Amino acid sequence: MKFVSTRGQTEPHSFSEAVRIGLAPDKGLFVPEELPDLGQEMLSWQGKTYPELCYEFFKHFATDIPSDELKALVETAYSRFDHPDHAPLVKLSDKLYVLELFHGPTLAFKDFALQLLGCLYERQVAQSGQGINVLGATSGDTGAAAINGLLGKKGVNIFILYPDGRVSPLQERQMTCLEEENVFPLAIKGSFDDAQAALKEVFGDKDFSREVHLSAVNSINLARILAQCVYYIYAWLKLPAESRDRATFVVPTGNFGNVLAGWLASRMGMVVDGFRVATNQNDILHRFFSAGDYSLGAVQPSHAPSMDIQVASNFERFLYFSLGGNAEMTREIMEGFKKDGAFQVGGMAITEFMTSSRMDDAEIAETITRVYKEFGYVSDPHTACGFKDIDHLEPAIVLSTAHPAKFPDVVEACTGISPTHASLEALKAKDVQKYSVEPTEQAIKAFIRNHQA
Numbered sequence: 001m002k003f004v005s006t007r008g009q010t011e012p013h014s015f016s017e018a019v020r021i022g023l024a025p026d027k028g029l030f031v032p033e034e035l036p037d038l039g040q041e042m043l044s045w046q047g048k049t050y051p052e053l054c055y056e057f058f059k060h061f062a063t064d065i066p067s068d069e070l071k072a073l074v075e076t077a078y079s080r081f082d083h084p085d086h087a088p089l090v091k092l093s094d095k096l097y098v099l100e101l102f103h104g105p106t107l108a109f110k111d112f113a114l115q116l117l118g119c120l121y122e123r124q125v126a127q128s129g130q131g132i133n134v135l136g137a138t139s140g141d142t143g144a145a146a147i148n149g150l151l152g153k154k155g156v157n158i159f160i161l162y163p164d165g166r167v168s169p170l171q172e173r174q175m176t177c178l179e180e181e182n183v184f185p186l187a188i189k190g191s192f193d194d195a196q197a198a199l200k201e202v203f204g205d206k207d208f209s210r211e212v213h214l215s216a217v218n219s220i221n222l223a224r225i226l227a228q229c230v231y232y233i234y235a236w237l238k239l240p241a242e243s244r245d246r247a248t249f250v251v252p253t254g255n256f257g258n259v260l261a262g263w264l265a266s267r268m269g270m271v272v273d274g275f276r277v278a279t280n281q282n283d284i285l286h287r288f289f290s291a292g293d294y295s296l297g298a299v300q301p302s303h304a305p306s307m308d309i310q311v312a313s314n315f316e317r318f319l320y321f322s323l324g325g326n327a328e329m330t331r332e333i334m335e336g337f338k339k340d341g342a343f344q345v346g347g348m349a350i351t352e353f354m355t356s357s358r359m360d361d362a363e364i365a366e367t368i369t370r371v372y373k374e375f376g377y378v379s380d381p382h383t384a385c386g387f388k389d390i391d392h393l394e395p396a397i398v399l400s401t402a403h404p405a406k407f408p409d410v411v412e413a414c415t416g417i418s419p420t421h422a423s424l425e426a427l428k429a430k431d432v433q434k435y436s437v438e439p440t441e442q443a444i445k446a447f448i449r450n451h452q453a
């Protein structure tokens with residue numbers, strides 16, 4: 001299997017190359033050259049463990065990794081989850097399920113992708129003999145998941161910039177209390193935007209990038225999307241067989257990565273009724289799916305901060321496949337969007353298959369309370385967005401993207417319950433280890449040079 005760019009001006013790459021490069025040289029995103037039809041085969045995966053199913057799926061894509069190696073890699077990637085099912089499907093009623101995706105090391109669904117990506121990076125370093133330095137900026141969740149994915153990996157160092165004093169104490173502990181020598185949390189004086197601006201400058205220096213073998217953490221890596229297809233199929237196979245084709249997956253959405261993965265699984269043969277894109281008040285995707293309007297607004301902070309996003313980078317992959325793999329048209333639309341901050345897709349078939357919803361902060365709070373009263377289920381603010389207007393969906397599977405203990409204040413205010421998790425409690429006993437760095441290109445480069453893998 002080869003991988004091509006959504007913008008059509010990049011040579012086809014192998015799986016490992018596409019994963020290593022991340023963003024395609026023509027600024028497009030890597031996608032499989034063709035989507036395999038796995039409909040029949042999927043049915044035979046029922047009863048497999050999570051890592052087994054993941055292997056069965058990936059062997060269609062990671063065709064340049066020998067099977068025994070791939071099998072071992074997947075086993076390692078999912079060895080740090082705290083639930084035997086990895087992604088348990090919890091039944092709240094006859095027509096409502098929650099798919100819990102928060103049983104990984106940082107208690108958020110990003111672990112599914114980043115634990116695997118970390119193992120893929122480590123394999124690459126072992127093969128090439130060349131170390132990698134991974135650099136990213138975070139306003140919270142992604143940084144912790146990325147750091148945990150690379151924790152202790154040989155030949156890989158990770159540098160994460162975050163605004164000092166502006167992430168929650170819990171989030172900071174998840175990044176800074178890890179006691180591993182390859183992890184460098186860089187607390188900068190300034191805002192998240194300052195961190196991002198400095199990061200862009202560092203990546204903009206191609207000579208530096210080559211010198212230290214710099215790599216980005218971001219949500220556009222092909223391996224992340226593929227890793228996320230797996231839990232949809234896993235959950236789908238656990239539904240009663242007669243309700244599978246009626247099911248709707250409801251996905252709390254920011255960057256569009258998560259829901260895109262489900263949609264791709266459906267294009268590969270997982271037959272469902274549809275998908276629901278659930279946004280918070282940052283609703284660019286809701287406006288698109290309800291009115292065909294994709295135009296930028298300003299980001300407004302919300303109770304569900306990991307969905308406070310206006311540009312949904314993975315949307316480009318959706319566009320590409322919706323346009324029947326037309327790279328030229330995808331390129332034109334994306335370049336137009338960069339210029340104008342908006343586009344209208346009149347002729348594109350936006351079917352009932354992908355619907356959307358939006359929830360503001362007041363509704364998020366009401367929903368956490370209601371779901372607790374009605375089902376005795378404690379949900380985090382991101383997951384809560386998924387419970388909007390879903391009564392007519394039978395069955396609905398709401399994806400739970402984070403453990404409630406990650407957002408204890410809102411959850412306690414709404415339910416009276418103070419959610420905890422042993423792994424977060426354990427962090428409180430550890431020392432914070434962080435490095436203070438000025439948010440300038442020079443300071444960050446100097447730090448990386450001195451601490452590179």
Ligand SMILES: *Cc1c(COP(=O)(O)O)cnc(C)c1O
Pocket residue numbers: 108109110141142219252253254255256257258259306307382401402
């Ligand atoms: C990242 C994140 C999301 C949004 O996922 P996308 O793939 O960006 O759509 C939702 N909830 C939580 C808790 C997250 O960390």
